[in-house]
Amino acid sequence: MTRSGRSKNRSTVVVLAVVALAAAAAVADIPRAGTAHAAPFASAVENEGAGCAVPALPDAGSLPTNARLPDPFQRLDGTRIASRADWRCQRELTRRLAERFVYGEKPAKPTVSGTVSRTGITVNTSHQGRSSSFSAKVDLPSGTGPFPAVIVYGSFGGDTATIKASGAAVISYDPYAVGKEGTGRANKQGAFYTLYGSSSSTGLLMSWAWGVSRIIDVIEQSGGTILKADATGVTGCSRFGKGAFVAGAFDQRIALTMPIESGSAGVPIFRGIPGEGAQSLSSAYGEQPWLGDAFGTFTGGPARLPIDTHQVVGLVAPRGLLIMDNPHIANLGPRSASVAALGGAEVYRALGAGENITYWSDVQDGSHCANRAEWRTPLQQSIQKFLLGTGSAPGAMRISSRAQGNLAEWRTWQTPTLPAGPEPTPTVTATPTPTVTPEPTPTPTPTSEPTPTTDPGAVCTATTSVQQWNGGFVVSVRVTAGSAAIRGWDVGLTLPGGAAITNVWNAERSAASGAVRLSNVAWNGALAAGQATELGFQATGTGSGISATCTAR
Template structure:
């Protein structure tokens, strides 16, 4: 029996489970995933069938396996590129037109370009950028709430994405927004906008920070991912958040987040009270961005889970190191400021990553950017070691 699954990285044919066991090098992807309870973070260097990740080719296959599990258990289906995607630019307004299966939608994004001759790099900002975008980089503002509404639990199935794919589609808002980012880049590749589609970043804060993290993980054309104060559902790991909650911290967990809004798929409800049975966790979500640039900014606010985000992103940085790109990911937490304000102390870190990944400055120093006001020993959360991938 053969069947197909659409992943963010490619469309591929999935073979039956016995062949997955025998032919891991074929990059086959399972359609069912482990649900064995484990309070430790899952090992990203072992396939679900028990085979070890030993080479870069294996790692690419493992990323596809992680992506499939996240879509199945947490996020919902991510549709492939629609049959028709066109766009126009009028003034600063970019209009994206999409058709699929006899239905059509349009949505817009506003573009603010740097002065001078392009094409320029740009950052797609959910709802507008809350971190400072330099004058040399454009800003593309996306009204992500129009793509998938995120008012409350009653928002399920509302927005332009669901107008196209149906109100019963399994996608949560986060993956629907990621789909919209992909369609913007589709248009940037075909319409002369003055923006370079090979130098695109994505950012957002809080709930929109969760969205930025998902978009960077699932759209390989994003060069730099800049989630800000994304907390649980973003830079935090579900398992560490649960352990912090059990220790008496006022922290958002999976069991709470599903009662608040529709960011995740209805499929996630089955795991919300037992996140330790998920096949993956968010250290692996961050690892989907590798080898591209990822700089996660957090705030020392209990609800965001400072220990959870620090432990999760510290683990993700070690994964980046294991796969040979240690300087392509950073993590920074500074407390003492309002939620979604950007402290000046984090400016050098932001500047370094923008210079390297969007402005192509090879001299930009992104090495060893890892700081946190929460002290975390990741060996508390893992029962495996980090290999060096050949």
């Protein structure tokens, strides 16, 4: 947004979670440094790919124009990654492209010391003879601890009572102490720029992310008697939503990232902003030095960027990500934000962690950074699942029809099936997807797999789960093979009067209303005995009372 300074009257929904092992078997092979953690998707290190050999990055002047979103699975030489084990170094390539062309460099950890008390955190840093310090307030819940915590940008906490009541601490972080707004690009100020120079080409968003990482450093050094270093979330709204997004993307110790209504320079894809009527890239670049200096050459031509924000979403994978957006304010770029979430969700899906990303713009109140009743349940679910290790995560794509993007219009690539190891496996794998998606999931290229022998008496079952909101609903269907393998399946169901399917994924449909048959696609029909796969659809109207039957083929 184009406001400067801190708003004294806006109320921000703050969400917190630390991702739990929602798909343990699917992602257990992803390289991870350090020992096991209570929050399995939170790494023990800030950047797991620091040791990867990344080829020389292209110069800005040699970048080709590409109006579509870059392929997040493609290397610089044009080849694509082939397994989940390849993702660590592909992620590092993406990370460096984002630093080089968008945000500016995030320096490696300097010398850090500090203290953690029940009321505050102090951070002291030094680098090449320079030193700087900043602090943050701590608000603990009841109990003895140690506690998980969420770092709240700008001291906004519209729902901090829920966070604390769920057993989590709130860390109020002032990003302006680390990177001050209202300064020119050649005279940046704050704790970060005291260490690295006032003319540093690194933008404020990355400097703020650096400050979050230094807070986590101090929590780690404190011994974990008050706060848990491996159970940290980060959130913020508006400009602070931009900051929270970048912080989560660039520190793998953050278990859940929660940007709210982040707008241009936040979640929305850069390529979509000019056509949506959102705050222009030149305006966002010029309003504050949020983005790195190098981004200035792309404000009038984002199609030359070798990266876009769907890939920044992918940097968070497979850790938890809850994006909350406002479809009522075009200046925030909500349509472009939904495309970024859908594109990034393909990275999550390829890593077998589709449940760990949620995008939610289906809200009625159009006020910027307001408390929203629609977010209360996913907030509570996230706290319970990702921070406390109980319950179920939202894992949904609740995109308002007011600002619904279409990923198919923005990509030419398909999501690969990434096997668990360096070589493809011959087993049938049912790839999980986010619970709700507003467009068909492209059919991935199937891996070589044996055809199961079908018992003439083979059967299957279908169970449904319905999510209803004002004017529409989503049905998730789980198909499970019986005691014998099956070659294919058909799911039959009847929609209530007035209901009509708008999108379907992981299946082919026979009709949009009335009696509907959902049939398998090429890659998810063959199921071994007892194996399951998931499909679903989005529809208008009311979805109450929907049940399904399954017929094996």
